[in-house]
Amino acid sequence: MPKILAVIVLIGMTVMGGWFIVSAWGGGPVKQPVAYNHKAHIDAGMECAACHTGAEEGTHAGIPLTEKCALCHKPGRPYPKTPDDLAFFLKAGKEIPWTQLHRTRRHVYFSHQRHVTLAGIDCAKCHGDVKKKTTPFDRAAFPARQAGMNLCVDCHRKEKVTTDCLACHR
Numbered sequence: 757m758p759k760i761l762a763v764i765v766l767i768g769m770t771v772m773g774g775w776f777i778v779s780a781w782g783g784g785p786v787k788q789p790v791a792y793n794h795k796a797h798i799d800a801g802m803e804c805a806a807c808h809t810g811a812e813e814g815t816h817a818g819i820p821l822t823e824k825c826a827l828c829h830k831p832g833r834p835y836p837k838t839p840d841d842l843a844f845f846l847k848a849g850k851e852i853p854w855t856q857l858h859r860t861r862r863h864v865y866f867s868h869q870r871h872v873t874l875a876g877i878d879c880a881k882c883h884g885d886v887k888k889k890t891t892p893f894d895r896a897a898f899p900a901r902q903a904g905m906n907l908c909v910d911c912h913r914k915e916k917v918t919t920d921c922l923a924c925h926r
Contacts, residue, residue, distance in 0.1 A: 786855045788892035790841045795890045800836070804879050804886070811879070815867045819854045822846060857895050863926050875915070882907070 797807075804811050807824050811817035822845050828836055831843040838846065845852045860866045871877045880886055912919050 785894055786857060786892075788855060789853050790845070790892070791839060792892050793890050794886045794893075795888055798887050811868050812873045813869050815865075815869065816860075817868050819856060820852070822849075822851050825852075857893055865924055865926055875917075881911070 804817075807820040808817040825842060826846055829838040829842060829846060831838050831846055842852075871882075872879070908924070909919060
């Protein structure tokens, strides 16, 4: 009987562990509804915060709204070219249903303002070389996802800022 109980507990822990990993990390590849080209927009002089509201003054960097795209892109106008996938959402007046790729875990406090504005950290430090990205991001593209908390702690140590657990963990 104790062996059966141990097997049941082990199976339960395995299932719960798998659920935790999938829910925390979001699973596999993602196909975004618009084939966004970060490089083209950055080459045109746009800053990250132009689309990602909150990236400089908030805790979270928002996902771009369709109205941001509509400031420059007008279906049927030759420049800037409006890709068909974007034109669909603009003509319909609908929000682009972006799939959010990264969520900070609930027990972690992260402030974009503290890192981007106050510390002057470039977005690429955590998000990879966005300036060269010609295809939409995938979950695997975020260095922070790959390294987890180690990326943060290594940077904090290098920059000689706090590594006190309570500075980032609730």
